[in-house]
Amino acid sequence: MGKPKTIIEKIWDKHVVHQEEGKPDLLYIDLHLIHEVTSPQAFEGLRLKKRTVRQPSRTFATMDHNVPTVHRNVIKDEVSKKQMDQLQVNCEEFGISLADIHHKHQGIVHVIGPELGLTQPGKTIVCGDSHTSTHGAFGALAFGIGTSEVEHVLASQTIWQSKPKTLNVKVNGKLGTGVTAKDLILAIIGKFGVKFGTGYVLEYTGEAIRDLSMEGRMTICNMSIEAGARAGLISPDETTVDFLRERKYGPDKTVFDQVAADWLDLASDEGASYDAMVEINADEIEPQVTWGTNPGMCIPISGTIPNPDHAKNTNERNEIEHALAYMGLEADQTITSVQIQHVFIGSCTNSRLADLTRAANIIKGHKVNSNVRAIVVPGSQSVKIAAEEQGLDRIFKEAGFEWRGAGCSMCLAMNGDIVPAGERCASTSNRNFEGRQGTGARTHLVSPEMAAAAAIEGRFIDVRQMPVPTA
């Protein structure tokens, strides 16, 4: 037995194509996912230099950021349409598989990768999108890249990377009833800040992480980037293997068990060492709500909005004051007194079948508050179909939710689904930046359950205190 290794080191060592003193390593990429917004300039670059795509079969494309979630046959926004058409042209020209807007596999890139079994333990995965960290839930080394790097990966199937430092995020204990993976990751970012992960790959470990479903793990890894880390991952176990059985692009049935055994071997070895470590107790975590303009600005549902007078330094004071002004909130106000006008259930953080099922369980037998406009946007067409087969669409619609087609939608409001200026949205997405959901829009990040509860009440409420539905 050699020195115990982390999964990060194991994956890294298996992918180094070239190593040289004073340079980053040249790392092989197993899976390259692309979407319409960050790829056009990369293909333009290839064409200008008369280059080809090295491994079209290791590249998979979909449309998600721009796609309308209603009236999908006629795309009214000319510029969006042009970008989507361009992706189609690029994929045809370079021989890349594409799930276009009408394809049954279309969806948010970070939802369809796992769903189709493209995402697997031990793979190196990149995409021109910061939430590529999501795929780390499977024990893959997955990170977001810029468009120049997209072009580089298309041309060479490799990327220059310095070996990252590793950070163990250990979550002890168990999450309480009504407290979800989303609350956990918000609490972690709230506690350690929006840049504690910068320069590291995070590995989430501990009892509460082991207990999570794959959907919960994806929610956690998804928001690693909100902690500053390009990648976050979780060692594979039986939960991972079970999820991947019989997926469309997964290993063939005949070799699956053998491949799965190799996956399990990737898990970090007992006694492996990390460059840094943080710890948090799951038992103490309550449902969370963000109050400010970055995901670290969050408080438990029993909490009050921070007061700039209690800031640690001038920078923090300025930041709190600025955020309060933008968000239209008062210092020391309880979060449960904050009224909302919009609810968005969707995004690559929380739009999978399990997320929608849990939200529907809260909604069942209730009505959306008359001051609230609420929408559900499934993460993929497959999620949408599966949800409809289980009748979730009916539960949402009967309560007064709009039931939409798959895409990024109101997470970044690029497709026309926006929150108007000055209005407030309880959102299951991952970023509450200024203007993210529309110019002047005010975003509060929450779990699907908390979003559902807020839709009914018209304000934030502890989902654990929701009345039991009548039906």
Add this chain to the structure above:
Amino acid sequence: MEPLRTHQGLVYPLNRTNVDTDQIIPKQFLKRISRQGFGQFLFYNWRYDENDQLKTDFSLNDPKYINASILVAGDNFGCGSSREHAPWALQDFGFKVIIAPSFADIFYNNCTKNGILPVKLSENEVQKLIDHATATNYTLTVDLEMKTVYDSQGFKANFNLADYPREMLLNGWDEISVTLNYADKIEQFEAQHVVY
């Protein structure tokens, strides 16, 4: 990419922390399919009001910064979305150097791939630069060969940049051409590497 060895320019101070790429270039401008022309949309929601008129209360709109080419900002600059449109917009607007106590990883990388030099200095040094640039017309020189930043009044600070991006920037190399010299090694690797 243009080689970048030394650069002297006017400093624009942006005294804010955690400036995310959604602020640097809002999503409504990400729908273009070429790399050019993003400068006009830089910090759009801070620079323009609802009627697309320039706001007077945002410092970058002050005519005195019109020729600024060095941006100095607070901690964790460029966090959030991986959009390379952010460095494209900064560059197209005229910025060649960005100085901050820390940067988000993807943004930092994206800068070096586009001929923008990201410089990490200490919080104290950055605060000094912000104070100077807020008070007067302030010019700095950045020397990438020596890895120093200095002014004519005695301020001088060293910074670190890994050898690889430094060499790329100094020479203005096209990274893909460099990598394609390793095509044989990539081929050998692929021959023994199984992907399911």
